Amino acid sequence: DAGITQSPRHKVTETGTPVTLRCHQTENHRYMYWYRQDPGHGLRLIHYSYGVKDTDKGEVSDGYSVSRSKTEDFLLTLESATSSQTSVYFCAISPSGGGYTFGSGTRLTVV
């Protein structure tokens, strides 16, 4: 067990609906991240957190919001899903200055 779980693993949603993805860690790591993975683009940072209630934007944050009310949980919300947000979403955790451990990913399809 990698100490990080994402839910759901797969989701299909309609354009215009809000969607929340959950990331849960048991490692007590300070840093948590949300990335999206798309062909030809690699992994791009959406938002990240450096502590409870401390979050900041990444390079592709438009249309997304996050919340971290507890050390172990980091939520990603698509406020009004669009087809361009169809992607695989990965959560990652990191101790200070170290490499990431990724979750298993969430495959989101917006129809």
Place this chain on the structure above:
Amino acid sequence: GENVEQHPSTLSVQEGDSAVIKCTYSDSASNYFPWYKQELGKRPQLIIDIRSNVGEKKDQRIAVTLNKTAKHFSLHITETQPEDSAVYFCAASRAGTASKLTFGTGTRLQVTL
């Protein structure tokens, strides 16, 4: 912000040959350079990393080299095996930035028999 370029995008080698993947970065303050391997349908997994105070690091059949002056780093896999087939990502981050990693676009390595 940081920009990481990775080449080649695809690489095919015969089993037993060596494979080299190269990355360049733009931010001279970057000081941490990990490599991730992602098998089909799986999560990326850290395979090796290097910090800017080191020029080379090895772990069995894989090695990473770093040239700070030229701002590039490379992954070397020797004696490739079919299980090395995967997508490999390089990344870079700088101190004091919450360890935010900027990733390259990936290299699909295929090891043929």
